[in-house]
Amino acid sequence: MASYMDMVTVLLCMFIVLYAISTVDSDKFEKLQASLATGFGTEAGENVDTATGIVVKPEDIGSTGDLYEATIQNSNVVLAEKEISDLKAIRDSINTGLQSQGLADAVQFQITERGLTVGLIGAETYFSGNSIVLTDKANAILSTIAPVIAGIPNEVSVEGHADPVGSSGVYPTDWELSSGRATQVVRFFVERGGVAQGRAAAVGYGSARPIAGGESSLNRRVDVVVLSKQPDSVRALIPGILAAEQGSGEAVGAVAGAEAGPAAPAPSH
Structure with a gap:
């Protein structure tokens, strides 16, 4: 009797699980499908989940791809x-x-x-x-x-x-x-x-x-x-x-004030 009751309990649980997974939220499923497809680069999608990352196509990353x-x-x-x-x-x-x-x-x-x-x-x-x-x-x-x-x-x-x-x-x-x-x-x-x-x-x-x-x-x-x-x-x-x-090719610094110092005097340092 105990074995029979265990089997019935297991079957009940199985039917409950089957019923639960048979009801699919189509809206959420479509969003998940679009997000996965875009993330793997197979197709473009309007609904993309970027909450935990950045989705970038390889050609947009840079010349080195890094x-x-x-x-x-x-x-x-x-x-x-x-x-x-x-x-x-x-x-x-x-x-x-x-x-x-x-x-x-x-x-x-x-x-x-x-x-x-x-x-x-x-x-x-x-x-x-x-x-x-x-x-x-x-x-x-x-x-x-x-x-x-x-x-x-x-x-x-x-x-x-x-x-x-x-x-x-x-x-x-x-x-x-x-x-x-x-x-x-x-x-x-x-x-x-x-x-x-x-x-x-x-x-x-x-x-x-x-x-x-x-x-x-x-x-x-x-x-x-x-x-x-x-x-x-x-x-x-x-x-x-x-x-x-x-606007020049020389990396000179920005200069302000006098363009040159005072004229050089005699040979003192």
Whole structure:
């Protein structure tokens, strides 16, 4: 009797299941069918379930067929454009302050993959001949630049350069002269400008990196470089974006203020 009752119970359950699966929601079934067909690329459908993924045809993914790489590249372009916008805002803020004091002609700006370079062109504007002592005009210019730099999180590299033509004066080589001038600018930023000590560094290149031939004030310079915070993959896109903006094939930075520094004086560094 017990075995017979078990069999009847099992048959009852089977009939209940058969009845349940025999009633099909045709609307839901059609949506499922369209979603599966479109997802496998067999046919187009108006009703596609994209709640848990992205349905993309292979030809729409990219030349390599790699959706991940295409997404990363697009993301890097967006980040590079945002970085350029941020660097331009820093440039404009500094330039506005300098223009209000009539000092914009002593500074050049350039945006590259490294970041924003604020060029303090012409050593005679910022230092006495063959000296690392800042002039009064240099103090006024740096007093305008320092608050802007202090208010941003970027690291700053202050890089001194010397003219390969002439004498380094009381210093053994151009390295001591250029690094001494860079150090004085860093000290001004940290001690008087409110820039955090851990964000600034001084570098002396001597006369190894001239940007003009012969005796030129362009070579006697200190560059304040506001370094980009982005990774290499993003920064590598900056020159191309700038070149496209300028409508040229050269990845030159956006320049504001004076096109060239003051005229070169006699042979002092």
